[in-house]
Amino acid sequence: xxxxxxxxxxxxxxxxxxxxxxxxxxxxxxxxxxxxxxxxxxxxxxxxxxxxxxxxxxxxxxxxxxxxxxxxxxxxxxxxxxxxxxxxxxxxxxxxxxxxxxxxxxxxxxxxxxxxxxxxxxxxxxxxxxxxxxxxxxxxxxxxxxxxxxxxxxxxxxxxxxxxxxxxxxxxxxxxxxxxxxxxxxxxxxxxxxxxxxxxxxxxxxxxxxxxxxxxxxxxxxxxxxxxxxxxxxxxxxxxxxxxxxxxxxxxxxxxxxxxxxxxxxxxxxxxxxxxxxxxxxxxxxxxxxxxxxxxxxxxxxxxxxxxxxxxxxxxxxxxxxxxxxxxxxxxxxxxxxxxxxxxxxxxxxxx
Amino acid sequence: xxxxxxxxxxxxxxxxxxxxxxxxxxxxxxxxxxxxxxxxxxxxxxxxxxxxxxxxxxxxxxxxxxxxxxxxxxxxxxxxxxxxxxxxxxxxxxxxxxxxxxxxxxxxxxxxxxxxxxxxxxxxxxxxxxxxxxxxxxxxxxxxxxxxxxxxxxxxxxxxxxxxxxxxxxxxxxxxxxxxxxxxxxxxxxxxxxxxxxxxxxxxxxxxxxxxxxxxxxxxxxxxxxxxxxxxxxxxxxxxxxxxxxxxxxxxxxxxxxxxxxxxxxxxxxxxxxxxxxxxxxxxxxxxxxxxxxxxxxxxxxxxxxxxxxxxxxxxxxxxxxxxxxxxxxxxxxxxxxxxxxxxxxxxxxxxxxxxxxxxxxxxxxxxxxxxxxxxxxxxxxxxxxxxxxxxxxxxxxxxxxxxxxxxxxxxxxxxxxxxxxxxxxxxxxxxxxxxxxxxxxxxxxxxxxxxxxxxxxxxxxxxxxxxxxxx
Numbered sequence: 001x002x003x004x005x006x007x008x009x010x011x012x013x014x015x016x017x018x019x020x021x022x023x024x025x026x027x028x029x030x031x032x033x034x035x036x037x038x039x040x041x042x043x044x045x046x047x048x049x050x051x052x053x054x055x056x057x058x059x060x061x062x063x064x065x066x067x068x069x070x071x072x073x074x075x076x077x078x079x080x081x082x083x084x085x086x087x088x089x090x091x092x093x094x095x096x097x098x099x100x101x102x103x104x105x106x107x108x109x110x111x112x113x114x115x116x117x118x119x120x121x122x123x124x125x126x127x128x129x130x131x132x133x134x135x136x137x138x139x140x141x142x143x144x145x146x147x148x149x150x151x152x153x154x155x156x157x158x159x160x161x162x163x164x165x166x167x168x169x170x171x172x173x174x175x176x177x178x179x180x181x182x183x184x185x186x187x188x189x190x191x192x193x194x195x196x197x198x199x200x201x202x203x204x205x206x207x208x209x210x211x212x213x214x215x216x217x218x219x220x221x222x223x224x225x226x227x228x229x230x231x232x233x234x235x236x237x238x239x240x241x242x243x244x245x246x247x248x249x250x251x252x253x254x255x256x257x258x259x260x261x262x263x264x265x266x267x268x269x270x271x272x273x274x275x276x277x278x279x280x281x282x283x284x285x286x287x288x289x290x291x292x293x294x295x296x297x298x299x300x301x302x303x304x305x306x307x308x309x310x311x312x313x314x315x316x317x318x319x320x321x322x323x324x325x326x327x328x329x330x331x332x333x334x335x336x337x338x339x340x341x342x343x344x345x346x347x348x349x350x351x352x
Numbered sequence: 353x354x355x356x357x358x359x360x361x362x363x364x365x366x367x368x369x370x371x372x373x374x375x376x377x378x379x380x381x382x383x384x385x386x387x388x389x390x391x392x393x394x395x396x397x398x399x400x401x402x403x404x405x406x407x408x409x410x411x412x413x414x415x416x417x418x419x420x421x422x423x424x425x426x427x428x429x430x431x432x433x434x435x436x437x438x439x440x441x442x443x444x445x446x447x448x449x450x451x452x453x454x455x456x457x458x459x460x461x462x463x464x465x466x467x468x469x470x471x472x473x474x475x476x477x478x479x480x481x482x483x484x485x486x487x488x489x490x491x492x493x494x495x496x497x498x499x500x501x502x503x504x505x506x507x508x509x510x511x512x513x514x515x516x517x518x519x520x521x522x523x524x525x526x527x528x529x530x531x532x533x534x535x536x537x538x539x540x541x542x543x544x545x546x547x548x549x550x551x552x553x554x555x556x557x558x559x560x561x562x563x564x565x566x567x568x569x570x571x572x573x574x575x576x577x578x579x580x581x582x583x584x585x586x587x588x589x590x591x592x593x594x595x596x597x598x599x600x601x602x603x604x605x606x607x608x609x610x611x612x613x614x615x616x617x618x619x620x621x622x623x624x625x626x627x628x629x630x631x632x633x634x635x636x637x638x639x640x641x642x643x644x645x646x647x648x649x650x651x652x653x654x655x656x657x658x659x660x661x662x663x664x665x666x667x668x669x670x671x672x673x674x675x676x677x678x679x680x681x682x683x684x685x686x687x688x689x690x691x692x693x694x695x696x697x698x699x700x701x702x703x704x705x706x707x708x709x710x711x712x713x714x715x716x717x718x719x720x721x722x723x724x725x726x727x728x729x730x731x732x733x734x735x736x737x738x739x740x741x742x743x744x745x746x747x748x749x750x751x752x753x754x755x756x757x758x759x760x761x762x763x764x765x766x767x768x769x770x771x772x773x774x775x776x777x778x779x780x781x782x783x784x785x786x787x788x789x790x791x792x793x794x795x796x797x798x799x800x801x802x803x804x805x806x807x808x809x810x811x812x813x814x815x816x817x818x819x820x821x822x823x824x
Contacts, residue, residue, distance in 0.1 A: 147590065180558065348641070350661060352689070352738050
């Protein structure tokens with residue numbers, strides 16, 4: 001049954017920040033140089049244009065099945081992943097295109113997977129929801145809601161077992177945050193002090209169900225409290241806040257203090273997937289977020305006002321990215337489908 | 353009157369045990385709740401408590417005695433006001449427990465009725481599993497010394513050897529470390545390998561199956577123990593969706609070398625939720641290897657192969673077989689090929705195909721049938737996926753008759769699969785319809801008589817074989 005948002009009492013509730021346990025410091029917005037800001041801008045723009053193109057190709061029937069776009073949420077992955085090193089691993093659910101591009105996987109390899117071609121990152125056998133690149137330490141791309149949380153804990157386990165200094169960044173949504181295995185994994189991650197950052201990308205809607213219709217505790221950053229995992233709520237529409245939170249979280253985890261939760265408050269502009277008409281929210285609601293909190297516009301403004309970047313400079317970036325995306329789309333449309341013999345390959349590694 | 357205290361049954365499958373230690377001596381007074389002895393079962397060392405008050409009159413089985421049968425009188429307790437010395441005229445404690453067995457059967461006491469030996473279906477499986485058929489595995493070099501080990505030890509040795517050989521191999525699961533394994537399969541591993549590599553998990557199958565799978569994706573080689581595969585239903589999402597499919601979905605980039613292992617199938621009187629055979633479930637999934645060994649040599653050789661495999665393996669053990677001893681070749685590195693069935697007994701009249709504990713029954717049935725002039729060939733599948741069709745079809749071509757024996761449900765079973773294969777690829781060799789001997793198509797009942805009716809038995813196999821041979 002649907003329920004009203006949990007009433008918030010006027011008196012501040014017991015503040016988890018005030019316990020006598022050690023807590024991470026309140027993260028500060030990242031102080032980015034002009035070059036770093038430009039990089040954030042470019043990375044976010046690449047994701048947006050890539051996703052827009054994927055949406056177009058889907059409309060043309062070149063991409064099939066389910067296709068979940070990341071438009072609106074770009075600042076989350078760009079801010080967080082810009083703080084990672086080569087040792088670290090990334091895992092997420094099925095809204096995965098953006099995270100992959102940020103891992104350094106060429107856009108054409110991702111796009112060709114979306115169109116189901118041999119040149120795709122999974123040889124056309126995975127599709128939008130199931131993409132992986134061990135080479136780039138991107139471990140999927142998982143289609144089952146919440147599975148990546150336990151799997152991510154396993155990746156963190158392997159970092160610790162191998163003592164390689166790596167941290168796993170495990171993304172999941174506000175919907176997955178209600179899955180049982182998430183809490184089983186929280187328990188083990190804290191118990192074994194696994195090097196993992198649990199990133200809840202709270203885009204407010206689990207498909208069509210808003211957070212407060214599905215979650216008894218809708219302040220998702222508190223979800224680790226009973227496992228003694230600290231949580232931080234972050235403005236996920238602000239790439240500098242996102243990067244600042246990543247710095248704090250990585251410092252915590254790398255110091256051996258165990259896992260940490262980042263709740264990234266964000267918003268997706270498109271439907272849950274391409275086939276979602278998004279009737280559960282108004283156009284006005286979406287438009288209001290786009291107008292007020294767009295992550296790309298935010299950085300553009302910072303660059304214009306703080307660093308004197310001119311409109312023509314932005315145009316040059318825009319052109320370069322559009323070209324790159326168009327090329328990957330052309331490639332994805334023209335490169336051949338898998339050979340029929342591929343049907344039977346990669347089922348097992350060995351011969352028996 | 354003195355009270356006879358008998359060797360208790362402390363686990364569903366316990367038939368005998370070791371009287372490890374007496375904590376009382378003759379002349380001591382005991383009251384209800386006092387621990388009188390430590391008894392080692394096939395699974396663990398248990399404390400044996402007094403339920404009656406009295407004075408220890410006579411200790412009849414000395415500590416350190418092995419093989420004390422359940423029901424054997426191990427001590428006598430004199431009640432209040434009785435003369436403890438007069439309780440028995442028996443001699444001093446005897447190490448020979450068997451001598452006391454008769455007494456246990458004859459001496460009755462209203463407070464302690466002799467443990468009735470219930471003739472259950474599981475007991476039938478259990479006894480058939482001890483079948484001493486002479487099996488020669490072609491993979492064993494001639495002249496190899498054979499040693500007798502239990503299936504439990506064989507599995508433990510397989511893990512220990514592979515852990516010594518490869519740093520990436522580790523074991524995780526419920527009670528695998530400090531408790532030494534719920535069924536003692538991981539006994540001693542914690543001592544040798546430490547808590548980095550032998551890891552006790554919380555009771556969260558879904559979570560730790562995912563953690564194990566993720567660790568395999570991250571380059572390690574986990575062995576995930578389920579206390580029983582019945583509990584793995586909570587984790588089946590990771591076994592199938594995460595472990596089995598990823599290599600394919602990633603175009604061969606992301607491997608998942610993991611072993612999920614634990615007991616599977618009916619145990620003894622543990623009811624419907626702890627007795628299911630998941631062989632057919634997992635064997636239906638492309639991307640998985642599914643192994644279900646019968647004896648100790650296969651348990652060891654195939655578990656080692658499973659751990660070395662680059663693919664995800666579901667390794668189905670059988671609780672009733674853990675304590676059974678079999679001959680196993682004494683070789684430094686005993687590894688068997690995955691995906692190869694084994695002819696357990698040669699015959700010309702009919703082929704009986706089975707796996708896991710069903711093989712024991714099939715061998716026993718073959719023995720009975722031989723007495724009636726029917727020479728049955730017994731094939732142990734050993735690996736359920738990939739299935740060794742060739743061995744089955746070759747045997748069928750030789751005998752022209754086929755019976756499949758499976759300790760599990762009939763619908764959508766391995767038996768159904770074998771029947772389909774015989775139909776598609778062996779039709780011309782069939783002189784009779786393929787018949788199946790499986791458990792009844794019901795949740796396994798608890799009641800001893802019903803359980804027995806539900807499970808496969810040697811009798812059912814014998815009858816069915818005669819039917820395909822058009823005899824009797």
